[in-house]
Amino acid sequence: MKKVGVVGIGHTKFGNLSDYELVDIMAYASLNAMEDAGIAGGIDQVVVGNMGAGILNHQTGIESALVSTLNLEPASAELVSNGPASGSSAFKVGYMAIASGMADVVLVTAGEQMRRVTGWEATDFVATLSHPQAEYPYGLTLAAFGGIFLRAYMERYGLTERQLSMIAVKDHENAAKNPFAHVQLPVTLEAIADTRDAPVINPYVAEPLRMYHICPVSDGAASVVLCSLDAAQRFKKKPVPVAGIGSATDTHCLHSRKDPLDLKAVRLSAERAYKMAGVGPGDISFAELHDAFIILELCLAEEVGFFKKGEAIKAVEAGETRPEGRLPINPSGGLKAKGHPVGASGLSQIHELVKQLRGEAEEGRQVKNPKYGMAVNFGGFGNNVVTTILAQPR
């Protein structure tokens, strides 16, 4: 199999981009990535990651639309979807295109536009990934899943609301230094966790889950250029090697799992990625973990083997997961504060891995000399998870 590396990255600001067309948002990130790679064409294959253009934009065929907008015909083009893990799945397909010999240079671009519809419509849209008979018709939203999950975790491990809010404080601090972040507003623990003010500033969305424990609804796109490592010298920057990719599914319905706190697909996707990369949890320098609900930052960090079950919060309290800490988590601000345009988030995580591994992150959030970066992209409510490990450029 051919070895694969990332030679270009692009990103739009995350936030409200409802003035623009979805394809134009994707084109912006794509041109950014191509410029970073030092190319204006020569792409064999375009892979678009997207979850909801059908429902949110009443559009299909955006893979062809993007190729045409970028004048990349006759490049092959496919769209890859996997709920909120669409971005990583698109990256995986881009990887496979090169590793299989079907393409030499691949552009992977993932985007989502969620702010042209109302908040309720966006919530309903995300809920369409739940079971169409057993979950969706009963009004279960993803925030409801998050609330159920958080309550179970709190009861089992004794996590407090105040401890949980510390993750939000860290994420907001990182996002404030990330020019692409949707929410660039630092918050204090006092403001969001104080028992007197919290009901007003940080109300419950799905008790015990509060507003500052949840990602915003965002528009945005990220993009990468991939190539075979053999051919990497023709690009402007050193390639960031793809070390490992692993993905795994779990039951579609949360209620089918014996222990809802046991995120098997997370664990297995990470094991597969570690195996392919030939590394273990101790080799990872920093990670981007899918914290659409910040409780997931803890659970994912535990499932992938960084900490024992129930103990990740100690590392947060000790500052170990801050950019200058022992194991920085979500130096980008995470989905929590950087934003979560669902189909784009996985590729945005990978964008951040590349930026950090190249040493190009902004001051105050650059991880010191990272060797391996890991992204865990959580699809469904843990029913389809993709883990990606990238290595330091060489």
Next chain:
Amino acid sequence: MKKVGVVGIGHTKFGNLSDYELVDIMAYASLNAMEDAGIAGGIDQVVVGNMGAGILNHQTGIESALVSTLNLEPASAELVSNGPASGSSAFKVGYMAIASGMADVVLVTAGEQMRRVTGWEATDFVATLSHPQAEYPYGLTLAAFGGIFLRAYMERYGLTERQLSMIAVKDHENAAKNPFAHVQLPVTLEAIADTRDAPVINPYVAEPLRMYHICPVSDGAASVVLCSLDAAQRFKKKPVPVAGIGSATDTHCLHSRKDPLDLKAVRLSAERAYKMAGVGPGDISFAELHDAFIILELCLAEEVGFFKKGEAIKAVEAGETRPEGRLPINPSGGLKAKGHPVGASGLSQIHELVKQLRGEAEEGRQVKNPKYGMAVNFGGFGNNVVTTILAQPR
């Protein structure tokens, strides 16, 4: 790269399956394919092909839903979309998963459910693949594209309506022998092309395109099991080798093409598939060509090199494209009569290639000792085309 073969195929009847759930339709075809391969599990990767579950079914995440319905966790799962070429694109991604070493056994299942919505909604849905600013808002439907295209072809090459209708007669005859076909009703040339009765029996949809020149709106699914040729001996049947896959894009808008009759992406996707397979048009024993509008059967046959431009109709008139002819085209009945559940059609074409290459097609439509079968799956209005060549099992 690992060599890849098809070791199992499954198919639902095409037609009105609106009583069933989309995922259950896909599960039916999948179980069929697994049974044909002689396996009940052991799938590493599931690839779902679908164009419109978001718009038509208000569902996302059907890749995870299918895995769970089939109890295939923790298999990896992705959804691949590419308009009406989604089925072939999903097959291509399944191929890449094995060829790249990311998976050993892959289930590719493609399905679409278009009959739960009204005819107008189905027409609108398909039109969402057109340009969102330059085409869609002006009411251009795919049938309108077909009408414009047919008129241009008739004017340039002198094709008559009566000649065109001969293709429908052949397709309906083949479909009548195909148990999976949506329309199993043979028609005579007199009934649909007679100038006195045609206005009633075969009215114009988009002049000069008449009803019998267009595919029906169908529900259905097709499925295949792929594996590395090295590991093929553990399956029940001999593998059908994947010889070549090629795909290419053309401008998103039809009006951006200098000559709208020049289907560059068809030509190029075929050239790429021929190159990978190491064969040429003369080596192909039979073909499934994407005849959503039957004029496309002629144009595609010409673009891939079977006939000179404007001359394919002579072969139809001489009976050469019938199952017993020199170069059978659409022995399945084609999209025209077998039906066209958009996201499923490409994989259904591949299903037919396997069936024919194994010698398992029904009497009266089995091609005699075919060496290579070719499927051309036409996405958008020719803006994203995938060609697949399979070889005789060995």
